[in-house]
Amino acid sequence: MRARQNPFRVERIQAVPYRFQDGICWPDLLARLEALQFRAAIVGPEGSGKTTLLEELSRKLGGLGFKVILCSAKSGHAAEVVPRRLQGSELLLLDSAECFGAWEWLRLKWASRRAAGLIVTAHRTGLLPTLIQCRTTPELFRQIVGNLVGHEGQLPSGMLDAIYRKHKGNVRNALRQLYDGWSAHSEVSGAVKELDPAVVQMQSC
Amino acid sequence: MSTLRIATQRDRRNFQPGEEVSGAVSWTLEKVPKSAEVRLFWYTEGKGTRDVSVLAQQQFFDPKASDERSFQFTLPQAPYSFSGKLISLIWALELVIEPGDHAERIEITVSPTGEEILLSDIGKVTT
């Protein structure tokens, strides 16, 4: 199996759209965001789709006429992310806000106090009012896998559930394990239609 | 509605290092673009974060809203197109028009054999 053919390669995983749970849809989310005056946090554990949702939200908001600024707090310094005070028409979307310490968070809030809004992703609640709690389910994981491998692929749901539990709901890591399993299986059988649970389990060790 | 096209001569897709790649691009846009160029580059796909490297670009001066131009590049010595378990390296030609980030891309293969090198076929394990 060539890396470019692997359905679980990085480019395909990062292109997976965010899937809402509990019947929520985009109009609901945007309405809630507006009710929170565009200052809110997307909360969830690792691999639950926070960054994906933030990126899609930036497109939606851009389409509504906002001047969206999408940044990452990876550097840990507010001055690098927001070197100047934001204007009233600008909306800051900040990924991995938990990278900021208390002081940098205060600096960021001060710099963005006149901005149209501030939306962050974080592992914990408390930074800003919660817009949505991202979570994953085994069913969601199965859906994502099914979409990635297409109708030709058959993946035992029991195996997928086991992988999902092993990674404690971190869909990103679970998909990366499937990358190895898919790749290994194609070496063994030369076919990409089925995934042998034994091969995937071997790869998971 | 915008349409962009890029094609190599005789629609050839397999090349060897050092060969010349030539072809033609055409586009039809609603407005006159600010810039139009063709880029020769490679990128990776697989389990790692993508790497991209632009080797050469040819800018078209005074592009019109509807235009047709030709391009020519000389391929470098390396890297070759290859695919392994974790990484695939893919060569491509891309027409990029600004503003609006219009882009159209075709993939080509560059290697001494003209075919993508499969890492799994190299040096089988022997005991």
Place this chain on the structure above:
Amino acid sequence: MFSIQIGSSSRGGGGIAGRLFGTVFCLAFLAGGVFFFYLIGRDLVQRVKPYRWGAVPCTISSSRVITDERSDNRYRLAVEYQYTVDGRTYSSTKVQVSDVRSSSYGDVLRHASRYPPGGHLKCFVNPSLPEQAVLERSSLWFGFMLLFPLPFIAIGALGIVAIWSGARITSKAATPLSSVPKSGAGCLVLFFSIFLMAGVAATTAMLVRPLWQVAQARKWSAVPCAIVSSEIRSHSSSDGTTYSVDILYRYRINGAEYRANRYIFGAVSSSGYNGKQAIVSQYPPGRMTFCYVNPADPTDAVLVRNATAGLWFGLIPLLFVIIGVGGIRFAIRKSRESRSAVPGIEAARAIPDASATEDSESATLKARTSPRAKFAGAVMIALFWNGIVSIFVGHLFSQWKHGRSEVFLTLFMIPFVVIGLVLIGYAIYSFLALFSPRVALTSNASSAIPGAAVQLSWSLIGNASKVRNLRIYFEGREEATYTRGTRSTTDQSVFATIPIKEVSEVGSASDTVEFVVPADAIHSFNAANNKIIWAIWVKAEVIRMPDIKDEFPFSVLPQPMAPPVKV
């Protein structure tokens, strides 16, 4: 596919207070730069003027060195000469636009020797004011000094503009696949070049030149001399007061009297007063001693011609050279990684044909990590970790000793202590590995093209009898790094393993083997996140010692290119 470049933005000012502080800071740079630019420019304008003056014959009436106690450069060249313009005779004492001064008597004396009394030369006279004349036109290389204040002016001006105009926050929407951020290597190279130039200039002045002079002075003759004056001169600056030795002595060469004040080569002023006092005490005025004189130039002399301990200070600027070279190499390598991820495109030492030539140079292959580096790293990490943990453990021990039970803290510290013990264990293991037998590899090249035969000589360093199951093999593997947010993981996958040598009992301590790089091998590849790595592995079991497991990187180059073929 939707792709967003999540960008970090450039630095800029903060709130009003920050902007004001930044403005004052930048104004200081700007003012200083403009001030020095003005001073240098004004001096340069004065230097340029004589270039428009005509040359007129003149006669030197006197030429000597004058001591001016008011200046740090106390020795001044005083020349008097006469010239005639439109039938009228004028007299001048100007050698150049500004006085010729130096702290070195010998330098000024050497300059004076160009103007012997009674000599007939040419001087340059201002046509508008004939009473203005100079003997020499000053060098215009001085004009390059104008470049030095420019960076300060740029920092000051651009900084103020950036603070008040606001920095741009970059955020990109979906872009063509081939759009990549440009490497900022150019700025880094310029920045480190400044370090390098400063370091080279200082090292040359403080170390290289004095050492060269010391070497040359070995051939100089010892000449009797008399001390004329001996004193310590003080130099005040913002950093404090420094002192230098100024010993003036006279000597005779071929009946002519000369004077010089050089004590040692590479003398600098420094803060130690007592040391200088001791030197001056050794050379009181009137004392007869010996000096060393350059046979080619009697004005060039020195009292002590040996290299002195003070020259060690000349090593300090080497730090700037190291920083500069290292920084430039880092910046260029980073830039090259984005432009060419394939070795051999820039430069290579490789076997050009499929078969190696017999007289190829051999190369000692270096393991990716040496046992010493592993040991040093293990010790540093263990010291660092256990150093911090020991503070808490010490506190806990003290508490328990005084009957105060800190159960929670004790339980909390257990994992940290366990990790610390593991680190100590690994440091001990690494220490033992220093004494394990090791394998040294030499090859007739450190890189090769596919299909090339590579000769490998291996030798066991240490007790070969303890080594079992030696395996040497050539391996190709993929490495892919995935970064998302703050997380980064690297996966590896071996795609090729070519056995080179396998022995269960190692009979001889060295051998030469040959292996062939597969003809269809992919070249090595090194991009930021994705790599193809070829390496020679040496593995062996060692009885009662850490096993041998060394990786020797080896580059596979792309095939030599065929002539371009037109499509």
